[in-house]
Amino acid sequence: MKLRFCKMQGLGNDFVVFDAINQQVELSEQQLRFLADQHFGVGCDQILLVEPPRSEDTDFYYRIFNADGAEVEQCGNGARCFARFVRDQGLSSKDRIRVGTASGDIQLYLQEDGLVRVNMGAPELQPRAIPFAAERQQAVYDIMVNGKSWQISAISMGNPHAVLLVDDVEQAPVATLGAALERHERFPQHVNAGFMAVLSPEEISLRVFERGAGETLACGSGACAAVVAGRLRGLLKEQVKVHLRGGDLVVSWAGGQSPVWMSGPATKVFEGTIDL
DSSP states (O other): OEEEEEEEEETTEEEEEEEOSSSOOOOOHHHHHHHHOTTTSOOOSEEEEEEOOSSTTOSEEEEEEETTSOEESOOHHHHHHHHHHHHHTTSOOOSEEEEEETTEEEEEEEOTTSOEEEEOOOOBOOGGGTTOOOSSOOSSEEEEETTEEEEEEEEESSSEEEEEEOSOGGGSOHHHHHHHHHTOTTOTTOOEEEEEEEEETTEEEEEEEETTTEEESOOHHHHHHHHHHHHHTTOOOSEEEEEETTEEEEEEEOSTTOOEEEEEOOEEEEEEEEEO
16 A cells, blocks of 8 residues: 655654545554654654545544554644645645544644644643543642652643643653653543743743653643643743744633634655555
8 A cells, every 4th residue: 555645843743644635544553653663664753644524614634643553632733734734735725724633623824924823722621521530620730650749730732731840841850750640540541741841921941741652852732731731820921932842832821711822833844655
């Protein structure tokens, strides 16, 4: 089976993107893992599928698979690459693209400056909906990991996030604590672990250990979750610049049921054909 694909990246968070409208794309978990492998496959953090819409209110449907082959609900950096891909491939000429996902509809805006702005929807804070095991909603939760108590904020941006406040992201135990949090029993669908340092009320640094992928250079939904967490703690203003290892995003949230907005770049790396 030969498939055309496009390698894309958003702040170093890299993707293999397939047009599943003009070609039939059915990938097994083994094939997904092969595609993501940087030594034997194309190499990426996630695989994205652009599919026909499943409702009259959307232009496309968006599917996301982690490097371990598991399908997930949402990816902010991937959403920006999705928007750039459908424009570059001539699948849409719209500046506002409505996209269905497993976690609900999102809207993508292609800006004149080349950046992509994403309406990520309102954050979900109710523990049952994240999902996260807790008796009631709180801004901060205590959680035991490897015999030590840590404080996290638990938020869903269409996918679950645990956000920790740290003094210095470079010294944060991202590899060890991130891996332990990812599969913590209180997160039944596993979780993305974000390590946030507040530099000012309008600026943070962030590293994210993504479920099924490990630490990535950037995580769009993780940046959104971090800003929500900082706002809930009273540490951040409405619009925040987020410094990730792969570059910067701008995230804004007015609070409550207002949507979280994210702006950042999306870039095509190369196109190719692979025989699976």
